[in-house]
Amino acid sequence: MSSIRVTTLPNGLRVATDTMPDVQSVSLGCWVGVGTRNEAASVNGVAHLVEHMLFKGTRRRSAFRISEEIENVGGQLNAYTTREQTAYYAKVLHEDAPLALDILSDMIQHSTLDAEELVRERTVVLQEIGQSADTPDDIIFDHFQSTAYPGQAIGRPVLGSAEIVGALPREALVDYIGGHYGAPGMVLSAAGRIEHDRMVDLAFKAFGDLPSGAPPKPESASYTGGDFREDRDLEQMHLVLGFDGVGVHDPDFYAHSVLSTLLGGGMSSRLFQEVREKRGLVYSIYTFTGGYHDGGLFGVYAGTGEDEVAELVPVVCDEIAKVGADVTEDEVARARAQLKAGTLMALESTMSRCEQLGQQILIYDRPVPVEEIVAKIDGVDRDAVVKAASRLRASRPTVAALGPIAKLESYDRIAERLA
Template sequence: MIRKKTLKNGVRILLEDIPSVRSVSIGIWVGTGTRFENNTNNGISHFIEHMLFKGTETRTARDIAEAFDKIGGQVNAFTSKETTCYYAKVMDRDAHFAVNVLADMFFNSKFEKQDMEKEKQVIGEEIKMYEDTPDDLVHDLLNAVSFNHHPLGFPILGTRETLAGFNPDELRRYMRSHYTPDHVVISVAGHADEGIVQEIETLFSDFASVQSAERSAVPSFNPGKIARKKETEQAHICLGFSGYSNHDRELAPLMVMNNVLGGGMSSRLFQEIREERGLAYSVFSFHSSFKDSGLLTIYGGTGADQIDDLGKALLDTIHRFVDQGISVAELESSKAQINGSLIFGLESTNGRMGRNAKNELVLGKERSIDETVALIDAVTIDDVQKTAQHVFEQPYSCSIVSPSGKMPVTL
């Protein structure tokens, strides 16, 4: 059972006690990310995430790292399009200590100018790494063209230009307007009890409630195309289709459809593009859901001289998928794969902590694993067919990274 407590300032605390384990996972989740940025501060969410590890009034960056190493724990963070998370996994006896360190980072980070300049260099190298990785770059380009200047299409890392402009005051202003109590969920899963909730309440009850920044507008899908010239051995293709939000009823059929199309080694894309035609080593599809939109992505990489063939093969596979539908065997296999993945995630305290937090941030409520499995199990062949027709009969977006930098004639 998941227990929830909402503090007077709006901070939500979730606790799932799992007596059979000896670890505890703790996550401070903030409902802000790239989609809440603009052209001038793109990358600030990710930059703040890095800076919270660079020292507080009482701990240096080394102190923070050693604090978790000395107890055999793990600490990390990530930034996504709509959330930022700071999390730790420790032995149950160290849970209170971990919460105190995370809270210190959250409230008391110093944002020293010299540390910021050093971190700009670090993230600058991270940007270069992505630009040197064509199968990452092609996905960033697809997001950019599909969301057409909306922040959902911005790169999470930001750009060299925006990165250069960050200063301590700007980071503090952004945190004041986006790191607000009503956007914070603290999720705990593992061998823990109400004592940890009381500890969190003590640490976060004085968190001042201020007016949150305005949320960004609903994006519209843009069926555009973009090609980038890059000296690579392979050509990389991404196709994008307008998908569904986290709240859409059609999300479950789309998950089943996507898994049949490109979710694994038995999928249509893998079997037809790789196994039968030998056109690609890596070919797959996946769906990204946001609070008010979604994007279905299909990816394939092939030799530069075969890019036209791969483009045609991808579209042929999609057209056959829509025309022929799926079999009962494919339907049941897809459901089993999705449900298995969901259930396997419950075996990790990190997985449970993250699932509970995301349900609270996205849905505003608990959704049990049984409810989720029931939604998947209820999907029919007809549901998948209707979803495929709706998704694939709309115009698509396309991104290319290749030595020629030219769009394939087949796309």
């Protein structure tokens, strides 16, 4: 019998629980199906600023009281914003779940968005933007995203720009919440020592007055690809080389995950072995995938010294080109095992199960049984990986480089190597 149950409240809020009777804690949170790609260009960064401001006081609680109440019971409270989701979550001992739910519902529905607090928090976010800009292995991914999706909401940075965020008025936050925080676009998820019917009763009392309007659909994503380079006085050049990937609904989604794992997902991966272990060209190199509702990205990150750039790029391109031709069944099996182990090990964490449940319902409109995920991973064979590699190389590459770039090959030469 499944430990997962889902109930939809009259206003459209979905309440999902994953009962784990042998633990002492509960992780619970509200997953909202909107993020950076739901913003207008003129208010880029508002979703992230809203996330910050919901911690700054409600009609019943000051900002300090929010922190004090959750920490009085030894709990944890946090949030994050991505391009398609915003999440507010807590972890507490099971007997304190009602308190955590009350705090979360109070923040989401009754934040005052105090003008003085907004002035201070805008400054905090501006510091965060500045810190990101000063962290090359962080900001390079914003450059990569904007180059892959130029002029589009999905290509804009989650934090926004200092110019826009520094001038965002309170009304922009109020309008964003009013237009995007409706019950049908939200999931209340909980995992741990929790009873479903009890959680539904608490949720009805706490969130029953949420508006029932659904958020507007974001603009469609259209991958373009291209070249970004910034010469900066750094010890290392930071490079992201990527391609048009696949979305979360694409039948090749798991094949691309297996390909990413065997190409650059661990110490036995091709890129780690060839680029770091055999040639010593980098300290860090890895691959990544990012899936959205209507598209995705596949990329390779590497950080290398100025003198190693000229050798690094041809080697990386060669490994990407070769993987579709000579990948072995043993490599595919090892990558599948890594993905399955990560999926199954996550079941031991209440927070992982809570987050996974909330995200699955937002994305697929249902919980996805772990047996189904494992079966899809097991269904990826060598032919599927070869197909995935071929599909990547058919797209126009995206190159983003930051640091001492003088010895980096031209975009056209890199594209030629990958053709």
